[in-house]
Amino acid sequence: MSKDAVKVGTQTDLIKQQADYFQRKLYQFVQPLTQQLDQVLDRRLVTTFSALLSCIIRFRHNSLGLLLSELGGKLLGEAQAPAGTKRISNLLRSKNWNHSLIEEFLLAKAQQVAHQLQQQNQVGVLLWDESVIEKPESIRSEGLCAVRSSKAKRLKRIKPGFFNPPGGHPVHVPGFEWMGLLLAGLKIHPCVAFFRWYTTRGEYAQDRLTLQANLLEQAVNAFGRGLWHVFDRGYAGKRWLGVLISQAVPFVVRWPKRYQLIDEKGLRNAWKIARGKPARVRRQVWDAHHQQWRRSGALALPVTHPDYPEQALWLVVCRLGKGKEPWYLFANQSAL
Known part of the structure; x- marks a missing residue:
């Protein structure tokens, strides 16, 4: 047997071992759910549910939408695609679960x-x-x-x-x-x-x-209220901020630099409030996108929002190094 054939066989065995490992992990994860389904559904529908999850994870990706008929073919094989489609349909249409x-x-x-x-x-x-x-x-x-x-x-x-x-x-x-x-x-x-x-x-x-x-x-x-709630810039706004304050949860919102806040000098853009102020914390941070370490700094500044002047808030500025746009984070607690 040639070296190339041995190498291909080894890679095939490795892929099969990895597939078997993730298959076991999937079944371990959904086992409590399948036990609940056993109490309300026929055993054949529960088996279809487990197999359907595996099919979706294996074959669903951006360029393959997987129609119901295609999923039926993956479930029982292309020769029995109509039977597989019917099984999936029976599972989805069952009134015994939702x-x-x-x-x-x-x-x-x-x-x-x-x-x-x-x-x-x-x-x-x-x-x-x-x-x-x-x-x-x-x-x-x-x-x-x-x-x-x-x-x-x-x-x-x-x-x-x-x-x-x-x-x-x-x-x-x-x-x-x-x-x-x-x-x-x-x-x-x-x-x-x-x-x-x-x-x-x-x-x-x-x-x-x-x-x-x-x-x-x-x-x-x-x-409870012990977990931090983290939001991207799409959540930055006075209406959502009012909901967060009323629920009294710790939160961090990535804040657009042009949005205005109030500091000791009055109402200003977030980037102007942080301009010229030195970082209080410096450390090495791993940049996963560029696969390198960056020397970064951060500082926290007390501010208020013009619509909620009675609420003490913080503007946390994360400077990611030369050539990188700083991150402006708006929070109701400071960890610095």
């Missing part, structure tokens, strides 16, 4: 992790994230709304050697909105605590701020 079982399962997992973090005296954070699922070829599906296309945004980027990409306003296509809360810590993998699919049009339309406020209230009821 999405609340999955939501309760994920929340229970997250509460276990939060309890472990508390026992180990580690800081836990709830990362607020939003995304969309694009259905650019759909027009009549129930609940569709206009979502901003990230794929179109990537295609419009300027690439070396090419020029004049299409400009104009962001491209919007039919799709669905998604909002989720991920529980994370310094030494654990993030896990989903809450998630919601929603639309902004039609009979099932939901207001984004109302949905956010409901999720925040549910998070407080489930985890």
